[in-house]
Amino acid sequence: xxxxxxxxxxxxxxxxxTEDRSKNVMIFGLSDEANEDTSAKVSELFDALGEKxxxxxxxxxxxxxxxxxxxxxxVTTSSTVADQLMQKGRRLSHLEKYKRVYxxx
Numbered sequence: 001x002x003x004x005x006x007x008x009x010x011x012x013x014x015x016x017x018t019e020d021r022s023k024n025v026m027i028f029g030l031s032d033e034a035n036e037d038t039s040a041k042v043s044e045l046f047d048a049l050g051e052k053x054x055x056x057x058x059x060x061x062x063x064x065x066x067x068x069x070x071x072x073x074x075v076t077t078s079s080t081v082a083d084q085l086m087q088k089g090r091r092l093s094h095l096e097k098y099k100r101v102y103x104x105x
Contacts, residue, residue, distance in 0.1 A: 022079035022105075025086055029101040032059065032069035042072060048095055049088040053081050 003011075030041060039057045046053065056075040063070060076082045082105070089103025 023076050023082050024105070025074045025076065025082050025089075026060075026104050027072040027074060027101060028069075028104065030069055030072055032063065034063065034065070038072060042074060045092075045098060045101065046085065048098065049085075049091060051085060051088060053077065053085065 027042065027045070030045065038059055039055075042055065042057045043052075046055075054077050058073050059070045060073050061070040074085070076085065086103050086105060092098040092101050092103070
């Protein structure tokens with residue numbers, strides 16, 4: 001039975017959306033100050049892990065003074081890079097400066 005055009009289009013859109021999301025990682029617990037350079041902070045964190053990927057970075061959520069730090073969304077160039085960052089992110093617990101920082105998909 002041949003697939004209809006609309007079914008095929010939906011399947012392709014779902015695959016593209018999944019692939020696009022697989023390039024992202026979230027960083028939780030990274031200190032959050034007003035007027036900070038988030039990109040520099042994230043680059044410093046990845047330097048500590050021995051990685052220097054090309055990334056786009058943004059904070060997610062509204063800044064609340066005195067509240068918990070907002071998560072950081074990191075978009076990498078490929079899903080392979082994202083997987084590598086998540087694997088190396090486990091090492092953060094061994095570094096005193098990043099003991100409470102976590103990298104998740």
